[in-house]
Amino acid sequence: MEAAFLKKRNWSSRAIFEDVATSGWINPGIDQSFKAFFMADLVSEYDSVNLYNFLYTRRREFSPYFVQYLDFWYADERNHADGFFELNRLVFGADERELINYLKGRVGDFTGLEDILASEFNLLLLFAYDEYVSVKTYKKDTFYQDFGHPGFNLWIKNLIADEAIHFGNAIKILKTFHADKLDRAESILRKIGGFEGAEYKNTFLFDHDGPHFQLDSDEVGEIVINEILSILQKRSL
Structure with missing residues (x-):
């Protein structure tokens, strides 16, 4: 069987936390400061719905591969949001109805992002940048191993x-179908990096001003841009 062009993993956040909840797990005294931390992660992942809906009406102008990319990405981000939702309920006893009402009221403001959202090429670079940064910051969340159950770390x-x-899927589409434009990647990535430090507007993008974001200013922007450009210049992933 021919391998699928884009990769997609299938797993369930809710299933993992259900296993934790039914295992007899007892909260070891997780610090209350994590409450704001996890809420910031929840809203950030949940806000993927705002970006997905914003781009949905433009599906006809995108390639089939990018449309599939968006659908795969959104399904994963919803799963991640489900995880943070269940984490808040399990660890801090957050009320389900209150959480749902809070999340439903979030509206994305994409003002000022028009240029970097203008084309599939730009969007792929934007996703590559955002997902690369996400990997870096989530890797610093090593505290899960101290929560008293291996499910958290899993x-x-x-x-x-x-x-x-x-990140890898975005790079693959860029190198396979947009190779003729890669000479423009650096200038676009620098525009993207220029949004670091801006106020977060519920867009899913550049959610780097909350307690959940553990990277210093020298770990985003220029260093990420150079690493992505290096990867784009290689012949294969």
């Missing part, structure tokens, strides 16, 4: 693997 490892695949 969950974050699955999430990191998804983000890495999103």
Whole structure:
């Protein structure tokens, strides 16, 4: 059987946390400061719905591969949001109805992002940048191993693997179908990097101003741009 062009992993956040909840797990006294941390991660992952809906009406202008990319990415991000939702309920006893009502009221503001959202090529570079940064920051979340059940660590490892695949899929589409435009990648990536430090507007993108974001300013922007450009210049992933 021929391998699929884009990769997709299939697993369930809710199933993992259901296993934790029914295992007899007892909260070892997880610090209350994580409450704001996990809520910031929840809203960031949930806001993928705002970006997906914003791009949905433009599906006809995108290649079939990028349309599939968006559908795979969105399914994964919803699964990640489900995980943070269940994490907040399990660890802090958050009320399900209150969480749902809070999330449903979020609206994305894409003002100012028009140029970098203007084409499939730009969007692929944007996703590559965002997912690369996500892998870097989630890798610093080593505290899950102290939560008293291996399911927590399994969950974050699955999430990191998804983000890495999103990055790899974006790079694959860029190198396969947009090779003639790669000479423009550096200038576009620098525009993307220029949004670092801007106010987060519920767009899923550049959600780097909350307590959940553990990278320093010298770990984003220029260094990420150079690493992506290096990967794009290689013949294969």
